Amino acid sequence: TTKAFRFPNIPPGTVLIPSQKHSVETHDRKTCQRVGLPCTPGFALTDFKSQGKNLENVILGLYGRADRRQDGTWDKCEFTCLYVQLSRCKTLQGIQLLKPVSVGDFVAIGPGQGMVEAISKLDVLSRQTISRWKQAHPEER
Template identity: 35%
Template sequence: MDLLNSTCYQEGRWILWESGITVVTLLNRNRWNLNVEATLSFQRQWQAPLRIFISEHKWKDGEPTEEDAIMILNQGDDSSILVPVVFMFVPGMRVVVNQNIFQGLKLVNGASYGVLDVILDKAYPGHRVNADTILHFGPPAGILLAAESTRDFHFVGMPAGAILLTPISTRIECQRKRPWQQTNVTRRGLPCAAAFACTDYKVQSRTLDRVALELRGTRTTTIDGQAVPTQCDPYSLYVQLSRCRSLDGIMLISKARERDFVGNKVPENMVAAEERLESLSEATIREAESRDWTGK
């Protein structure tokens, strides 16, 4: 742990988005804010135009109050809300998809793509904010994405190696965790978000050259009268620390704590569940190997 702190943590150090770093954070609100900051940094770095698309909202019972509208516009995407409230587009930026769209074409939840271009919807014309920024009060008609997995795609009327992602509608229902919401809302927009900052779930299986980690729990607890983050989930701890090839590519957002490492074990019920799954898997394999598949 001392090696991790001495190598990867420096108090007061800023996140250098220009380096191509990816931030892994457990809290969606942190992710929303970091992606806005990173997108603006990406725009400045490449001196590119910025288009801001506000997703379309429809309330079940007609027009909302001003307070209701403001509150829902502060609610970004998460595991149950697949469409972000705002999509900020800069040519060349990367996004991560929030829903399985075309599984056979690998346009799936968690997949990362570069954005080639945006297709505007004439129903939502742009309003110029300044020389480099245009605001749209509605989603685009679609965006063109590209990745290694799309390299051999050739769709009629589209650039080679590109795939199209179009808006979807998602229902935001009243829930206990949103006590301020008084009526159900339908949001329509792109099911993707900027990939500068991601949750630990979205970076699973990926290998990153530079990564900033938040080794913390998602809740807070009181210790000696002070609110401190809870212990980091052991699965999240593994996922985060195994994303980078070396310690030199890791930046810690906050100092690593002993309580996040010492005694941080997988719960016994999860160990038992994994052992049962392993046993069932072995039994299935044995049965398959002993079966006569010739049909004789």
């Protein structure tokens, strides 16, 4: 990258990719040349948009939805987003991370408060439904 160098009109951190020339001989023994960048085109997807896809290689940023906190640190990734991102790639070898993660990053991730409250509410509703059904159908116990 250009991080340690200064080039006019090129921002620091720019990755310089030199072009390459490729020659191919045609069926009538003529040579065809092409000059291009040695890159494979890629694309970016959100975790939501990637659901249901199986990808050979992925580069993941396992951080939260906000860009950054006031102190410059990244938010933690929600556990559902983490699952979706990590499960899109067919192999572990096909996953690359934009930043290192620690075991603590994974252990600290859990359902958000809204999810915990929703699960608790569903648990209460489930118990109430079962209780009402048993009262309405005592012969089916």
